[in-house]
Amino acid sequence: GWEATKAGHDVIMTPVSHMYFDYYQGSPDHEPVAFNAFLPLEKVYEFNPVVDSMSVEQKKHVLGGQANLWSEYISTEAHSEYMLFPRLTALAEVIWSPKEKIDWENYTHRVRKMMQRFDVMEINYAKSAFAVQQESTIDLETGEITVALHSEFPDTEIRYVLGEAELTPEAALYQTPLKIDSTTRVKAAVFENGKQMGDTMNKFFDFHQAVAKSVTYKFEYSASYPSTGETALVDVLRGSKYFKDGRWQGWINNPAVVTIDLQELKEVQQVVVGTLEEQGTGIYFPEELKVEVSQDGTNFQQVAVTTRDYQTNPGAKIENFKLDFKKQQAQYLRVTIKPLSETPKGGGAWLFVDEILVN
Known part of the structure; x- marks a missing residue:
């Protein structure tokens, strides 16, 4: 669009960054299947068809903006409504309003x-903007995880429970980030006037024997998908179905060969x-x-192996492969x-991996 206006052509701006409504608008874990990219309501509201770097003459050629809804994954009218609303209201407001009136x-x-x-x-509109989102970090020295909760809408009432308790309007009101240092589940949702407004965020934090332990790689992970680096596979923090969420470590044309040092002999x-x-x-x-185990880091013994045949899968899917073996003492696992x-x-x-759990 920018280059077209520079050449003197009239344009309708429809950038992939803000105008592709076939993208997910919330967590793929809760949304109907969509193209695997992310376009939340707030991102649509940030759209401005007139780019600041355009000259005065270029700006005269911008006629407006346009949203696109590709329908590879959409087979019903209800699904199309879900992808369009309320994002279409955000587009209408930013297109038809003076810039000084734009107020998220x-x-x-x-x-x-x-x-x-x-x-x-x-109208079957999406309530994705009410969904609780979590941002978690781990202190590798203490092994403690900090969980911050928020929703796309500001000033919302978020309530949460830990463990398997039922999430109700009387649950604890979220005010400050949560601190977690043992295996537990966090459930949270936005409430208004005693009514739950969106899906329940349900996040399980599984503390295992390899958390924050030393990890070495035979083949380096891709620079395009590093996750959080060398401790990413032993930090408890799991990925979603969105492969660009920053939690997945990726390899291309090489296997992932990962050695974990438990720092002492442990029963695994x-x-x-x-x-x-x-x-x-x-x-x-x-x-x-x-899986191979060792007590000295040099002599390894294979204890488990599993294979999987290719199967057609039309969407994003997460699979936890479990390899069980006879109890034994080991300090190193490859x-x-x-x-x-x-x-x-x-x-x-x-090949995408988010965690290697050792039990």
């Missing part, structure tokens, strides 16, 4: 009133490997996983995760 916080209050109209009109009997598949983007489940050797379309397969 003000809009979030008014669009909630609009949602009440959608209810009356029986299981390894769990978290993996992702999104065949449309070239990410496939592994075809073989193998986990080899082999990618799919032959993809349906040819070429190398991406």
